[in-house]
Amino acid sequence: MSVLGLTKLARSLEHEDGLLERFRSDPAAVMDRFPLDDAERASVLELDASDLRERGMNPVALRNLLVLLGVPHGRMYTHAQRLAPASHQDADHD
Amino acid sequence: MGRLVYAGATSHVGAIIKNPDAHPDRNDVLRSAWQTMAQDLAAADPDVVVVVATDHYETFGLEHYPIFCLGSAESYPAWGEYGNPGGTVLGSPSASDGLHHRLVAAGFDVARAMEMPLDHSFMVPILRLGLEQRAVVPFFVNCNTPPLPPLGRCRDLGRGLRAAIEGLPGETTVAVIATGGVSHWVGLPQFGQVNAVWDRHFLDTLQRGDLEEVLTWSDEQILEEAGNGALEIRTWVLAQACAGGPADLLGYAPMPDWAIGIGVVRMQVAA
Numbered sequence: 595m596s597v598l599g600l601t602k603l604a605r606s607l608e609h610e611d612g613l614l615e616r617f618r619s620d621p622a623a624v625m626d627r628f629p630l631d632d633a634e635r636a637s638v639l640e641l642d643a644s645d646l647r648e649r650g651m652n653p654v655a656l657r658n659l660l661v662l663l664g665v666p667h668g669r670m671y672t673h674a675q676r677l678a679p680a681s682h683q684d685a686d687h688d
Numbered sequence: 689m690g691r692l693v694y695a696g697a698t699s700h701v702g703a704i705i706k707n708p709d710a711h712p713d714r715n716d717v718l719r720s721a722w723q724t725m726a727q728d729l730a731a732a733d734p735d736v737v738v739v740v741a742t743d744h745y746e747t748f749g750l751e752h753y754p755i756f757c758l759g760s761a762e763s764y765p766a767w768g769e770y771g772n773p774g775g776t777v778l779g780s781p782s783a784s785d786g787l788h789h790r791l792v793a794a795g796f797d798v799a800r801a802m803e804m805p806l807d808h809s810f811m812v813p814i815l816r817l818g819l820e821q822r823a824v825v826p827f828f829v830n831c832n833t834p835p836l837p838p839l840g841r842c843r844d845l846g847r848g849l850r851a852a853i854e855g856l857p858g859e860t861t862v863a864v865i866a867t868g869g870v871s872h873w874v875g876l877p878q879f880g881q882v883n884a885v886w887d888r889h890f891l892d893t894l895q896r897g898d899l900e901e902v903l904t905w906s907d908e909q910i911l912e913e914a915g916n917g918a919l920e921i922r923t924w925v926l927a928q929a930c931a932g933g934p935a936d937l938l939g940y941a942p943m944p945d946w947a948i949g950i951g952v953v954r955m956q957v958a959a
Contacts, residue, residue: 602750602751608769653916660771666741687771688702
């Protein structure tokens with residue numbers, strides 16, 4: 595388990611120029627940069643808030659990650675989305 | 689010696705700026721509260737405003753996560769994350785360092801950051817209260833990444849901040865604004881809920897000046913009843929201890945469309 599890796603992934607996707615776009619086109623390559631195990635990588639790809647939460651990810655960082663990846667804050671635990679090419683700005687953060 | 693000329697607290701959710709017209713039936717209460725606070729701040733005309741707030745994994749990550757941290761920079765860029773306010777805020781390194789040195793000398797192990805971009809927990813109140821042109825000292829408090837500083841430690845730090853303010857040289861005037869809370873859930877399944885009963889009890893307690901009651905509340909209890917966002921009340925505790933007097937309620941409204949209960953208070957500055 596790497597709470598640090600998951601949290602760094604979220605923060606890097608938000609703040610590193612171009613990384614979110616690269617993640618959308620090749621998530622595996624981007625995730626290779628972070629210390630994530632196979633189960634964590636699968637949960638990120640599935641946008642699985644419940645599982646990431648159980649793995650110890652802080653809910654604030656988790657909110658940031660899922661909103662970045664297009665899931666509205668209010669649907670983090672009920673959505674049926676997978677990674678999509680929509681802009682993160684489409685999702686509601688508050 | 690320096691002097692505390694104003695203290696208060698307000699919630700800081702980004703929707704305050706991004707969706708200002710929600711709940712028009714109760715929004716007037718909040719607009720009036722912020723207007724009063726802005727007018728009071730303008731009248732107090734402080735040389736520097738200490739904004740006591742937190743961070744939402746924008747500035748600080750798990751690589752280096754302080755419990756308390758004072759910014760000390762000529763200016764602070766804002767992240768402008770997720771459509772929240774951007775821009776740049778003026779700093780006062782001399783005031784920051786003066787406070788920092790005195791706090792550390794008094795036994796408070798506060799970190800210092802000479803670069804400290806600000807997220808909405810700082811920027812929303814700065815913008816809403818018309819503080820864009822004032823010198824700011826950002827004072828970060830860890831409110832969401834356990835282990836959190838105990839509420840009692842935040843009270844003590846507030847008292848220490850008051851002493852540090854009064855130790856500043858010359859006639860420096862300082863305002864302290866805390867930001868955060870009240871009830872809301874961030875990144876949790878209960879997102880969107882508001883516990884107005886809890887919020888009003890908290891605000892009533894501050895109005896009685898009974899910080900000691902708040903200190904009896906465990907984080908587990910606060911989390912269960914008012915959400916992880918309510919853990920941000922440690923900034924309010926710090927500010928009220930700094931002020932030394934009870935709070936005056938300027939406004940409260942449960943704002944489900946903003947997924948939060950919004951409180952705004954002024955804290956009486958005791959001699």
